[in-house]
Amino acid sequence: MIFIHLFITFFKIGLFGFGGGYAMLSMIQGEVVTRHAWITAQEFTDIVAISQMTPGPIGINSATYIGYTATGSVWGSALATFALVLPSFIVMLILFRFFMKYHDNPHVKDTFATLRPAVIGLIASAALILMTAENFGSPSADDSQFLYSILIFAVVFIANFVFKINAILLIVLAGTAGYILY
16 A cells, blocks of 8 residues: 555645755655655655765665665555656656747747746755755754854855855865864
């Protein structure tokens, strides 16, 4: 029965998760942590971190890890991944035919221009969802952990946004800093 729920859940996320993996994170968290309680918030945070470090899209990696965690089998991983990708595959086939026929139409161009701010909002929402006490600590629980977390976040943000330092290098450096500081 869990396989059916897993398929429906990730099919729905894949169908309505516009904007890619980061935009899907809030939907995935809402379904697998809050609604179905297949994993805890801490496990979700760990899965997101692992999904960012492994090759491939974060949404697909998250579905794979969550499918395995929820079912305890590789079949759960494969099913969750397939269910997440299937709607995109179907929609892309349909849109490709439509877009090739009407790509110069001003209404089509306006529609795509309107979708861009919505996607940015979904990505910002995913970032805000991950800014929790599980990820940053809490000043009331441990002042030093909270300050180190904020410091690492600020340094990585500035290094990536301002100086355009490679994200993989920043992940390695942040992990090293976290290991040394904690």
